[in-house]
Amino acid sequence: MSLSSEIAGPELTPDAPPPPKGVDVTGRSPGQLARARLRRDRVALISGGALLFFLLIAILAPLIEWAYGVGPYEQFQGKLRLSDGMPLGYAGGISGDHWFGLEPGSGRDIFIRLIYGIRTSLFIAIAAALLTSFMGITLGILAGYLGGWVDAVIGWITDFALALPFLIFALAVMPTFELRFYGPRDAVPTWFRVVVLIAIFAAFGWTGMTRLVRGQVISLREREFVDAARASGAGLGHMLFRQLLPNLWAPILVSFSLAVPAYVTGEAALSFLNIGIRDPTPDFGAMIFRSIDYLQGDPAYVFFPGITIFVLVLAFNLFGDALRDALDPKSSR
Amino acid sequence: MGRFLIKRLLSAALTLFAVSVVSFLMFFALPRDPVTGMCPKNCNPERLERVRQELGLRDPKIEQYAAYMKGIFVGRDLGSAQGGRCDAPCLGYSYVNSEAVTDTLARVLPVTLSIVIPAAILWLALGVGLGMVSALRRGTWVDRLAIGFSLTGASMQLYFTGAVLLIVFVYQLKILPTPHYTPIFDNPVDWARGLVLAWVALAFLFSAIYARLARAQMLETLSEDFVRTARAKGLAKRKVYGRHALRAAITPLVTIAGLDVGAALGGTVITETTFGIQGLGRTAVYAVRGGDLPMIMATVLIAAVFVVLANVVVDLLYAAIDPRVRLG
Numbered sequence A: 001m002s003l004s005s006e007i008a009g010p011e012l013t014p015d016a017p018p019p020p021k022g023v024d025v026t027g028r029s030p031g032q033l034a035r036a037r038l039r040r041d042r043v044a045l046i047s048g049g050a051l052l053f054f055l056l057i058a059i060l061a062p063l064i065e066w067a068y069g070v071g072p073y074e075q076f077q078g079k080l081r082l083s084d085g086m087p088l089g090y091a092g093g094i095s096g097d098h099w100f101g102l103e104p105g106s107g108r109d110i111f112i113r114l115i116y117g118i119r120t121s122l123f124i125a126i127a128a129a130l131l132t133s134f135m136g137i138t139l140g141i142l143a144g145y146l147g148g149w150v151d152a153v154i155g156w157i158t159d160f161a162l163a164l165p166f167l168i169f170a171l172a173v174m175p176t177f178e179l180r181f182y183g184p185r186d187a188v189p190t191w192f193r194v195v196v197l198i199a200i201f202a203a204f205g206w207t208g209m210t211r212l213v214r215g216q217v218i219s220l221r222e223r224e225f226v227d228a229a230r231a232s233g234a235g236l237g238h239m240l241f242r243q244l245l246p247n248l249w250a251p252i253l254v255s256f257s258l259a260v261p262a263y264v265t266g267e268a269a270l271s272f273l274n275i276g277i278r279d280p281t282p283d284f285g286a287m288i289f290r291s292i293d294y295l296q297g298d299p300a301y302v303f304f305p306g307i308t309i310f311v312l313v314l315a316f317n318l319f320g321d322a323l324r325d326a327l328d329p330k331s332s333r
Numbered sequence B: 001m002g003r004f005l006i007k008r009l010l011s012a013a014l015t016l017f018a019v020s021v022v023s024f025l026m027f028f029a030l031p032r033d034p035v036t037g038m039c040p041k042n043c044n045p046e047r048l049e050r051v052r053q054e055l056g057l058r059d060p061k062i063e064q065y066a067a068y069m070k071g072i073f074v075g076r077d078l079g080s081a082q083g084g085r086c087d088a089p090c091l092g093y094s095y096v097n098s099e100a101v102t103d104t105l106a107r108v109l110p111v112t113l114s115i116v117i118p119a120a121i122l123w124l125a126l127g128v129g130l131g132m133v134s135a136l137r138r139g140t141w142v143d144r145l146a147i148g149f150s151l152t153g154a155s156m157q158l159y160f161t162g163a164v165l166l167i168v169f170v171y172q173l174k175i176l177p178t179p180h181y182t183p184i185f186d187n188p189v190d191w192a193r194g195l196v197l198a199w200v201a202l203a204f205l206f207s208a209i210y211a212r213l214a215r216a217q218m219l220e221t222l223s224e225d226f227v228r229t230a231r232a233k234g235l236a237k238r239k240v241y242g243r244h245a246l247r248a249a250i251t252p253l254v255t256i257a258g259l260d261v262g263a264a265l266g267g268t269v270i271t272e273t274t275f276g277i278q279g280l281g282r283t284a285v286y287a288v289r290g291g292d293l294p295m296i297m298a299t300v301l302i303a304a305v306f307v308v309l310a311n312v313v314v315d316l317l318y319a320a321i322d323p324r325v326r327l328g
Helices: A030-040 A042-068 A110-146 A148-163 A166-181 A190-221 A224-231 A236-272 A284-294 A300-327 B002-028 B034-038 B045-055 B061-073 B101-136 B141-155 B158-172 B188-222 B225-232 B237-265 B269-275 B280-290 B293-321
Strands: none
Touching: A030 A042, A030 A300, A042 A110, A042 A300, A110 A148, A110 A190, A110 A236, A110 A284, A110 A300, A148 A190, A148 B002, A148 B293, A166 A190, A166 A236, A166 B002, A166 B269, A166 B280, A166 B293, A190 A236, A224 A236, A236 A284, A236 A300, A236 B158, A236 B269, A284 A300, A284 B158, A300 B141, A300 B158, B002 B061, B002 B293, B101 B141, B101 B188, B101 B237, B101 B269, B101 B280, B101 B293, B141 B188, B158 B188, B158 B269, B188 B237, B188 B269, B225 B237, B237 B293, B269 B280, B280 B293
């Protein structure tokens, strides 16, 4: 594959020996190298394709609902057994009308609920990852560059946030917030839960990115280009965001791509504990929470959300790893 | 060493103090009135007011916090409605369970310990062993199998693995009983049979992560000069890999293992919920659902204590394993 067409052309000194025939010796920027490596990496291509697929599903969910002809809240009580509410037919009622079967008890279609579940899950995870990355980058770059008491204070807050037990704290905070804004008998709207979930992830998740960025900035701080910029009178904002930040994109990108699956997992875990998103809003965690009660009678129910979340998280993890390999200058692949 | 220990313990105490203040403010100072949750629908207002007085909810927040802390260190009197005298590690009285919080904790803590400690032994042995083997047999089918295992395991969700295990071993094959807790001293066989699925589910997830880390660490160590030197001076492979390299490779793993075990002791919430075992984590979930504030506060504090203590232990272990670490 030739990349030479993408850049201005070889800039060799006149004395340099002519390049051997058929060998491309054009200088390539780190970004181009990374892209070339990614394109050659089969795992990266497949996992990247899977991610694109999931993102498209999340965006196009209403279109899929229209084509499929069944909504996520529609109930098909007529297709459940009257005595115990189990779906009729094999493997949880799989049929041409209901590709993944029906939920026992409520009789809702599992396929379309999964489609909308991907939407819920990815929206929360990506929003949380963006927010924590933004906080982490700002705090980390400040702590690393300024050092001194700023660094000490941010470091201590990081340690403190890490000492808080995330799951139990989130468990306790969620209902407290709900009661703060809504009465004990009011219905809490889903958007409010989504906002609180993202806020909880933000409150706990910024520490990793902060530590990463801080460490990188400390190693860059004493380099010549920083001295040069400082000597020519660059202001703090220019220093941080024009000089230092462009050098940090690689680790930030990798960390971001690994943060998204972590939030997918975290959100599902909270919803599994019936603390995050709740039934009837379509969500992986909430679906699995319901399915635990039906393990014995309808084992197929747990499989679809379980497998979907597994594939989603696996694709993100594989892609994050591939990205790390591609962006690592030491990597020889 | 002594100075380091004191410094470390002081900073740990400071962190715990901050955690206690923040969680106290969060749970006791927010407008949610704990009394309403304790009382069924038609409680008369006078009775509610008396309970509030007894609980000290009308006192200033600082006094409430001081009383709570005093209870933890020297014990305090809680009044007749809350079981009277509450001895030294007093964490309050739970109206929902109608007993002192410490009594509940004493009952559920052994359950969580029984889940976490065997699981941790299992996942460390499996994870480090697998990582070592795949690093030493790099590029072979053993390595590829181990990588596949760790990628799959790290993306599996605990509740899904747990559900699959339950379906297969309990509901379909019927070779294991529904998970439950039997004290180990009553009947060790029942104890193991009741908890083995929880161990396997936890170990599957964590050993995958550890195998990956151990492999990367081991590969890095194997390329270092001291390993080559050891080989060159004629030491046996077994000795070089098993002693020299392993020791250097597992040092970073100790940190992560310490923190993971600490966090797990603070409540294996998901595992306990999936398998329906009543340990610390599930108690916390129930406390949250029931609005049982003293219980929530206690579980948060205990979990934080485990995390912070694990941090201290890790720092000390580090010094023992890695000769390059100088304490001072």
